[in-house]
Amino acid sequence: MNDRVPERISAYLDHLAVERGAARNTLSAYRRDLGRYAHFLADRGLGDLIEVTEADVVDFAGGLREGDDDYPPLAQSSLARTLIAVRGLHKFSLAEGSVAVNVAAAVKPPAPGRRLPKALGVSDVVAILEAVGGDDPRALRDRALLEVLYSTGARISEAVGLDVDDVDTVDRSVLLRGKGGKQRLVPIGRPALAALEAYLVRGRPALIARGTAAVFLNVRGGRLSRQSAWQVLRTAAERAGVTATVSPHTLRHSFATHLLDGGADVRVVQELLGHASVTTTQIYTMVTANTLREVWATSHPRAR
Structure with a gap:
């Protein structure tokens, strides 16, 4: 042959x-x-x-x-x-020109499985938030940034993109600018708002450069970068002793998962996350389903 x-x-x-x-x-x-x-x-x-x-x-x-x-x-x-x-x-x-027909063209590789987002437990999130303490401008900024990320489910790019006028302390909401220039108004919790107000009053004035509208500032007075914001999160996780992998989307994933675990409707979470389709949000329900399955397996008398 x-x-x-x-x-x-x-x-x-x-x-x-x-x-x-x-x-x-x-x-x-x-x-x-x-x-x-x-x-x-x-x-x-x-x-x-x-x-x-x-x-x-x-x-x-x-x-x-x-x-x-x-x-x-x-x-x-x-x-x-x-x-x-x-x-x-x-x-x-x-x-x-070695063959006349591509006989493999119709044999498609399998579509990649949907990967479950990595969500932290509530206690780990709290530990990360509380790992940032102090009254100096950077500490106030870092605590406010992490609180905003977890309270609103914002992407890091959306959080660092916030301007002062985007924060409504009366209605307790922030205006986030998402992908494709889309905007959404999301509520912000009292702890996050308190941390944000403390930073705006006592921290930001010490960092600000003339004409800067950004909420979160770097040490030179300019807008904080995504990379620097990510470093804030990573440093806080290390200080908190959180051993789970912490990525730029960790607090956003945790925000969505904790809401669904608490009984929130998936369509509400869709709106809060700024997803164009509810299908995108439904991957988080897989996490919740896994949690329910674990509870059932350990609690139901006929589970084993």
């Missing part, structure tokens, strides 16, 4: 390395994935990609999902990467 599949794989990997600048790790993974594909085709007596049919590619994908004596079933991410490599090989071979 004239086996030209390894030759085509080698040409494709060279193309990725030279023309596309693929990373070394990507090339290594694709080489393993396509090596497995080559063995699969060889076992079927297929020595050239021109002999491969869509049914062969479908069968290969099915084998990846189910595993066999030599390979365990692949995780979804590995399965997707392998099929992307196979699809890329056939697409490249079509472009090079």
Whole structure:
């Protein structure tokens, strides 16, 4: 049998390395994935990609999902990467004129699963908020920033984008500017408002530069950056001894999850988060469902 599949794989990997600048790790993974594909085709007596049919590619994908004596079933991410490599090989071979049809075009890699947002427990959030103390301008700013993030569910970019006129202390609300220039008015809790007022009265005047409308200021008097705001959160989490991973969206995720755990309607949370679709917000209900499942499993007499 004239086996030209390894030759085509080698040409494709060279193309990725030279023309596309693929990373070394990507090339290594694709080489393993396509090596497995080559063995699969060889076992079927297929020595050239021109002999491969869509049914062969479908069968290969099915084998990846189910595993066999030599390979365990692949995780979804590995399965997707392998099929992307196979699809890329056939697409490249079509472009090079080695085959007349891309038989892998219709074999789609699995869609990535929705990842659950990382939400902190209420006690961890409180610990982070209380880890920032003091009466100096930066401490007042940092406490106000964290309180606003958790109280309103604002993105960090929205919080640092706040101007003084966006804060309504009478109605206890703030005006947030979200993605695509969309605005939303959200309520703010009393603890957050108290921290914000303390900063505006005793902290911000010491930081302000002439003509700056921003609420949250850096030490030079300009608007605080997203990166600096993220560092405030990370430093507070370290001081609080919170070992869970804390990301720029942590307090926003926690805000949404705690509201739903408390019985809030998902459409209300959608509006507060500024999501265009309720479907985007519904991922948080997965967290709540997991919580309910855990409580049921430990409490129901017939759970085990």
